[in-house]
Amino acid sequence: MSRLLSRFASNLFWLARYMERAENLARILQVNESFARDRLGARDWLPILQLNDDEERFFKIHNEASADNVVHFYLLDRKNPTSIIASVHQARENARALRHLISTEMWTQVNVFHGRLTGLRSKDLALEKLSLVCSEVKESCQAHAGITEGTYYRDEGWHFYNLGRYLERADQTSRLLDIKYRRPSLDIAPSTEDPASDASLWNTLLRSGAGYHAFRRVHPRGMIAADVLRFFLCDPAFPRSITTCVRELEELVAELQREYGLTASTDIKEKLKELNRLACQPTDDEDRGDHVNRLMDRIQFLLVELSNAIDAQFFH
Amino acid sequence: MSRRAVLTNYDHQSFFCELTGRVGENQPGTVEICRLLDKIGLQSLERRARNAERELYNLGITFTVYSDAEAIDRILPFDVIPRVITAADWAVIDRGVRQRVKALNLFLADIYHDQKILKDGVVPAELVLTNANYQKVMQGLDLPQGTYVHICGIDVVRDEAGAFKVLEDNARCPSGVSYVVENRHLMLRTFPDLMDNIGIRRVSDYGLHLQNALAEVAPANIDNPQVVLLSPGFYNSAYFEHVFLAREMGVPLVEGQDLFVDDDDCLYMRTVAGPIRVDVVYRRINDDFLDPKAFRKDSALGVPGLMRAYAKGRVTLANAVGTGVADDKAVYAYMPRIIRYYLDEEAILDNVETHICAEPEALKYTLDHLSELVVKPVGEAGGYGVVVGPQASAAELDALRAQVKADPANYISQPVISLSVSPTLLNGEVVPRHVDLRPFAVTGKDTWVLPGGLTRVALKKGSLVVNSSQGGGSKDTWVLE
Secondary structure: OOOOEHHHHHHHHHHHHHHHHHHHHHHHHHHHHHHHHHHHOHHHHHHHHHHOOOHHHHHHHOOOOOHHHHHHHHHOOOOOOOOHHHHHHHHHHHHHHOOOOOOHHHHHHHHHHHHHHHHOOHHHHOHHHHHHHHHHHHHHHHHHHHHHHHHOOOOHHHHHHHHHHHHHHHHHHHHHHHHHHHOHHHOOOHHHOOHHHHHHHHHHHHHHOOOHHHHHHHOOOOOOHHHHHHHHHHOOOOOOOHHHHHHHHHHHHHHHHHHHOOOOOHHHHHHHHHHHHHHHOOOOOOOOHHHHHHHHHHHHHHHHHHHHHHHHHHOO | OOOOOOOOOOOOOOOOEOOOOEOOEOOOOHHHHHHHHHHHOHHHHHHHHHHHHHHHHHHOOOEEEEEOOEEEEEOOOEEEEEEEEOHHHHHHHHHHHHHHHHHHHHHHHHHOOOOHHHHOOOOOHHHHHOOOOOOHHHOOOOOHHHOOOOEEEEEEEEOOOOOEEEEEEEOOOOOOHHHHHHHHHHHHHHOHHHHOOOOEOOOOOHHHHHHHHHHHOOOOOOOOOOEEEEOOOOOOOOHHHHHHHHHHHOOOEEOHHHEEEOOOOOEEEEEOOEEEEEOEEEEOOOHHHOOOOOOOOOOOOOOOOHHHHHHOOOOEEEOOOOHHHHOOHHHHOOHHHHHHHHHOOOOOOEEOOOEEOOOHHHHHHHHHOHHHEEEEEOOOOOOOOOEEHHHOOHHHHHHHHHHHHHOHHHEEEEEOOOOOEEEEEEOOEEEEEEEEEEOEEEEOOOEEEOOOOEEEEEOOOOOOOOOHHHOEEEEEEEEEO
8 A cells, every 4th residue: 555655644734724724714804804893893803813813923014903904914915924815825835745646626726716816906805895805715715625525535645634624623613712702892701791792793703603503503592602602612513613623533533543554642642532521511601701711722722732743643 | 700710821931841841742631630720710729829828827737936935837838739740750750769768778888887889989988987977876787677768858850851850868857748748638628629530649648658667667576666756846847747747657746855765775755654665766856966975965855875775776766877978968969879889770860960069170160160050068958058150149159159169078069950840829820930849758678659749839930949948838749640
């Protein structure tokens, strides 16, 4: 059996991560655009910078976190490594290194997608067009996932691709929840919130995570913070929940062992177990902002460690 | 609106035309192609040409120029009007190329073993032994099947009389075969109506032939050899071709960092399941960069210890190390004699008449006729440093004269060949442009020649330089059944 080169395993892992990241960045921009439009205006673009730890870099080149500045920073600024265009560029460079392994259709789609983004100018990002642009980015990322599913040969590489994909998705879901709780005006106990407005924010968040209708099926009435939080954290049927992602990761690790004799290190397995536990066992004060912040920080930290452990074992 | 015919106003002037032949003597098989082209019409041709170009970008059939953090993808300009070779003409090229590759391999085996041809004075010993591309490490090393040049690209042109002449042998890492196959795929998608019922020989099985040939030259006693393609990485301008070749053969596209030589003198690649033995390396890296322990110390592209594994016969390199001496422009001049020496045959494909400036008489002739000759430095590739006498200014010729006098051994000269032309679509017009041909030969046990080859076309009016780095483009090459 021909075995997968370590470098290609890494390229596949990161191709998936960068595509998933671009999709989620588009989701976050879209949801933030809705938040800002609903209520508070310009200063509400600050939380995105906070949740990506980008304040310092951002304020080196911009004076204020205006909508235009932040949107440009995250969509078109190639020098910003956390921008959509930088992610898609990285995805394309990984795909370039994989060109002989992936299908021509996969490469062509990434290439054309990158070309479309490169062609965007600031005027294409006016706020009234932003949602449309974000939808296009999301769709292109989804097209990539679909083409990959439909054409990529199911070897070890497929497993490393999906490890990257679900790891990144779990990370992004935790960031999506962060943005809700990072908003200064809302980072307070439930009793002092304006319930109607809070519900509308949860509503937007669910929609940005493509979970609104599914949530409604599970909870036909009301919009309780704890329910939404549990939905994002541990609904086993919601494709973007942390639990779903972690279970996919566990299954991929098990298959690598079963099908290809690649036994994951104890380090990897323990990180997965801990992530599963964190997502599945919410406590009573689960919907309090400070608790959620700490939980998300812990999850994000574990995901970084998991990524490092995968890298250390397989990519060298 | 009436359809504008494609070839009505086409005038190939005094040159030999690959499609329409000379006035009044249409080549067999090409008449039908001319008729179909006219039927398609100029407007449709232009529209399809634009679409084809966009498709090349989208498919990423490009070479990438990196500057700062920007990656700029460029395509090799593609002309949609095919270059046509009749079955009879192809038979000559096929035999001629196989003969030449056979002679090249015998020559290399000889100069790295007994050096009979040097002792017999057929080729001057110092020309070979002091050549920068002669690798002493190869002396006495026996190679599987005696094959040194596994992949060979021989540049062939055609003169006013329609005779094929060899311009250059490429025995190191000839590139361009990916364009041969991709150009054909593009034509099949864009011009199904032009290719109907013509009978064109297939080029799509190149990867299969290559994979088989490489398996034939694996180290002894290895049943199912692991082949890899070694690339300098995606900063290399030929990276698309490396992708293409790895994909067509279904082998890993590796870089130096993926490989290592262990204490057992075997070559391994790093995989997710640990080290896996590698038996054959189709390397697209020059000799100098292969192994920092044996050649350039600063090479980060190669594999430390690779030459040690090679010398022990644990791994096959294709092409072999040290083949550059055979495609040197000065050695080229001796090829007809080399063929006669080893095969006792006359060359099927002639050389272009060549004056070796290292020889006093040839130097005098060159300096006396500078304005009529093409002068080439022997160490350069890619058309760099070539001066076409009739097109050079007096000042340029003076400068050239001084350079040649200062270092005669570095130059050869050849008469200007009026290269054949092929109809080419440029700015909405079909005009004659000069072309050459690079057929590709693959050698394991035997030699197979891909029926087709890379046709390069000089897009500038009157230009004889077809290199892609000098404003050349390419065409699909049709060998008729």
